[in-house]
Amino acid sequence: MLLSATRRFLQEHLSRVSVSTRFVPEIDGLRFFAIGSVVLYHLLGIISVRRFGTLQLDHFAAYFPLNWLTYGHFGVPLFFAISGFVLALPFADHYLHGREVLPLPRYYVRRLTRLGPPYVINLGFLFLAQIWTGHLAFSGWPHLLASICYVHDIAYGYQSSVNGVAWSLETEVQFYLVAPFLAAALFRIPGKVVRRAVVLGLILVAAIAVEAFMPATVDRWNGDAWRMSLLNYLQYFLVGFLLTDFYLCDWRGKPVSQRRWAWDLVGVLVWCFMWSNVDGSAVAQVLLPLAMLVAYMAAFRGRWQNEIVRNPWVFTVGGMCYTIYLWHQPILMTWGKFGLPHTWLTGAPLPLNVAVQFLAGGLLLLILGVILFASTERPFMKKDWYRNFTF
Numbered sequence: 001m002l003l004s005a006t007r008r009f010l011q012e013h014l015s016r017v018s019v020s021t022r023f024v025p026e027i028d029g030l031r032f033f034a035i036g037s038v039v040l041y042h043l044l045g046i047i048s049v050r051r052f053g054t055l056q057l058d059h060f061a062a063y064f065p066l067n068w069l070t071y072g073h074f075g076v077p078l079f080f081a082i083s084g085f086v087l088a089l090p091f092a093d094h095y096l097h098g099r100e101v102l103p104l105p106r107y108y109v110r111r112l113t114r115l116g117p118p119y120v121i122n123l124g125f126l127f128l129a130q131i132w133t134g135h136l137a138f139s140g141w142p143h144l145l146a147s148i149c150y151v152h153d154i155a156y157g158y159q160s161s162v163n164g165v166a167w168s169l170e171t172e173v174q175f176y177l178v179a180p181f182l183a184a185a186l187f188r189i190p191g192k193v194v195r196r197a198v199v200l201g202l203i204l205v206a207a208i209a210v211e212a213f214m215p216a217t218v219d220r221w222n223g224d225a226w227r228m229s230l231l232n233y234l235q236y237f238l239v240g241f242l243l244t245d246f247y248l249c250d251w252r253g254k255p256v257s258q259r260r261w262a263w264d265l266v267g268v269l270v271w272c273f274m275w276s277n278v279d280g281s282a283v284a285q286v287l288l289p290l291a292m293l294v295a296y297m298a299a300f301r302g303r304w305q306n307e308i309v310r311n312p313w314v315f316t317v318g319g320m321c322y323t324i325y326l327w328h329q330p331i332l333m334t335w336g337k338f339g340l341p342h343t344w345l346t347g348a349p350l351p352l353n354v355a356v357q358f359l360a361g362g363l364l365l366l367i368l369g370v371i372l373f374a375s376t377e378r379p380f381m382k383k384d385w386y387r388n389f390t391f
Helices: 004-015 025-052 072-097 102-133 139-146 152-156 166-185 191-215 236-252 260-277 283-299 302-310 310-317 319-339 341-346 352-379
Strands: none
Touching: 025 072, 025 283, 025 302, 025 310, 025 319, 025 352, 072 166, 072 236, 072 283, 102 139, 102 166, 102 319, 102 352, 139 152, 139 283, 139 302, 152 166, 166 191, 191 236, 191 283, 191 310, 191 352, 260 302, 283 352, 302 310, 310 319
């Protein structure tokens, strides 16, 4: 009874609003782990500044799994692959199975009305808050405008001064613009073997091109507009395209009994490979998108991994990832400044310090994230919400 009531509450008040029958719980479950890695990575940085006075993640290198969390920024490419799946799904279903798809004008309007309002609310609040705290001046309004228009990376060559994490949303928007045309070109290819070979080839070509032509002065993960552009991350979006092909043609509607423990083992191995090679050699960088594909396949085809990502609590929190991503840095930075006493931070053993900070800071972020999701994002998930306004 309690479990049933809990699930009903999650569905009625906190679940992501899906405007179609294409809700895939595995995808929101994977979002949970993507946002979790980003949040823990940034929280680790805040702990480093508070405890050691500098952003130096090498302090955690001797502690497992904290050493892996220093690569938590890889959660952003994890999101890109998920976005590739979500955007490809309706178009692939149309070209492969004849399902109805939104006309292009409505597709772009839906992207704008679904993602734009929470984004503008976030940027507007943070801009005013930083003016009030003295971190920004009103003369910085061009940065706000460029961020709202998703062109700050291109216009200034560095992350938004209003909300630094917005850089990845600008990369997403670049992909939103080309996704329908890319889907039309790829999913019209007859024969799934040939089609998958073409997509796989494009993933490899894109990954190799990044390694071959990336300027030597640009850090792979922290650099200028090149690093923040679609050109640097196309291979990960294409992973989502290939995953969509498998899902629609081989997996959708198949019984749970067809999931195998072998996939769980493979999934664990490839996750370990990815997290060990985020900053690895050029060859490892080329292999990362392929490892991500296999890891996501294991989430669909494994027994216990599938149970994890399909857990209602996991995919419900994963469905809030957009809100959590937008707000997590200012919330965690405020927590880092006014949270636990500085004497405790510097005196406690490092692993215990981090564990308590993760628990307390993560719980605070979850509570505020739920409130912000319900108030600033979920209302705009409803189809054509803007038609309810009369002027």
